[in-house]
Amino acid sequence: MRFFITGGSGFVGSSLTAGLVAMGGTVTILTRRIKADAAAQEGVRYLEGDPTQEGPWQDAVADHDVVINMAGETIFQRWSRESKRRVYDSRILTTRNLSKALNRASGPPRTLISTSAVGYYGFRGSETLDESSPAGEDFLARLARDWEAEALRAAAGGVRVVICRFGIVFGRRGGALGEMVPMFRRGLGSSLGSGQQWISWIHEKDLVGIYLHLLGRSDISGAVNCTAPNPVTNRELTETLATVLDKPAFLPAVPAFVLKWKMGEMASILLNGQKVCPMKLLDMGYRFQHPTLEDALTNLLA
Numbered sequence: 037m038r039f040f041i042t043g044g045s046g047f048v049g050s051s052l053t054a055g056l057v058a059m060g061g062t063v064t065i066l067t068r069r070i071k072a073d074a075a076a077q078e079g080v081r082y083l084e085g086d087p088t089q090e091g092p093w094q095d096a097v098a099d100h101d102v103v104i105n106m107a108g109e110t111i112f113q114r115w116s117r118e119s120k121r122r123v124y125d126s127r128i129l130t131t132r133n134l135s136k137a138l139n140r141a142s143g144p145p146r147t148l149i150s151t152s153a154v155g156y157y158g159f160r161g162s163e164t165l166d167e168s169s170p171a172g173e174d175f176l177a178r179l180a181r182d183w184e185a186e187a188l189r190a191a192a193g194g195v196r197v198v199i200c201r202f203g204i205v206f207g208r209r210g211g212a213l214g215e216m217v218p219m220f221r222r223g224l225g226s227s228l229g230s231g232q233q234w235i236s237w238i239h240e241k242d243l244v245g246i247y248l249h250l251l252g253r254s255d256i257s258g259a260v261n262c263t264a265p266n267p268v269t270n271r272e273l274t275e276t277l278a279t280v281l282d283k284p285a286f287l288p289a290v291p292a293f294v295l296k297w298k299m300g301e302m303a304s305i306l307l308n309g310q311k312v313c314p315m316k317l318l319d320m321g322y323r324f325q326h327p328t329l330e331d332a333l334t335n336l337l338a
């Protein structure tokens with residue numbers, strides 16, 4: 037199977053690329069700039085192009101069976117009018133250009149798996165959310181809603197569109213754990229704000245497993261929550277991470293006003309959360325390799 041990926045050079049994209057190649061696929065990674073040190077990997081080729089701009093890269097889409105869309109500028113930066121615009125455009129324009137390329141292609145691809153995030157639901161306290169829950173109204177919720185709408189434009193041309201709503205991805209090389217683990221190893225780990233905010237998370241291996249599962253299920257389309265079936269509170273995450281690393285976590289929680297002062301509006305995503313249930317995955321019988329946080333963190337960090 038031939039895959040075309042935007043964002044394939046990133047933290048999640050590189051892990052997914054390795055998984056797709058391991059099952060015999062070939063992967064074309066669309067990247068804004070091919071890095072001189074991009075390791076030659078069997079089954080992987082890089083194509084240079086800016087996905088936020090229309091261009092010749094769109095013609096290459098038709099040479100693939102499946103398109104996977106995960107490009108986007110990081111949200112982990114101080115939010116200003118300009119940075120929010122970049123975060124928004126990097127996802128919306130990329131996805132719009134991909135949908136145009138798919139609608140233009142005469143043959144394959146017949147499947148688009150596009151990324152979204154559980155931020156779609158907004159901040160909803162302890163309410164349990166599944167794929168049928170409505171979207172929220174904050175910046176990230178509106179971003180996710182518009183991101184999904186651009187992907188769904190490809191369905192008009194008969195493409196199967198699956199929207200993967202990621203929880204926080206825990207993996208070996210980077211992501212949220214890459215930020216947290218060094219602090220915890222120094223004994224400086226602590227919960228944030230009330231510590232009661234819910235965190236819906238997923239092990240990177242399960243994310244790859246979910247993609248492979250979805251590839252084999254041509255009957256599935258629309259939104260799929262990509263989260264483990266056991267979300268935790270921020271306090272539980274702090275305690276579990278400290279236990280797995282065999283480090284103390286005795287410091288008091290970082291007060292909300294300190295995070296807001298340091299990070300501005302972006303602190304909202306650390307101080308709030310959502311409790312998400314992967315209802316569709318459970319219904320379709322996907323078997324999680326790492327369903328509990330302790331098991332996932334032990335696997336990643338031991």
Ligand SMILES: NC(=O)c1ccc[n+]([C@@H]2O[C@H](COP(=O)([O-])OP(=O)(O)OC[C@H]3O[C@@H](n4cnc5c(N)ncnc54)[C@H](OP(=O)(O)O)[C@@H]3O)[C@@H](O)[C@H]2O)c1
Pocket residue numbers: 042043044045046047048049066067068069087088106107108109110122126130151152153154202203204205206211212
């Ligand atoms: N990691 C998580 O916990 C998590 C959780 C929820 C949702 N997500 C979503 O999943 C996707 C992948 O996440 P990740 O953690 O792997 O991100 P990442 O490591 O930051 O990689 C994102 C990729 O997007 C491309 N990109 C960055 N800025 C861009 C811009 N301004 N315009 C166009 N492309 C740009 C980059 O590709 P090139 O430099 O090669 O062009 C990069 O490899 C993102 O869209 C993210 O929002 C991630």
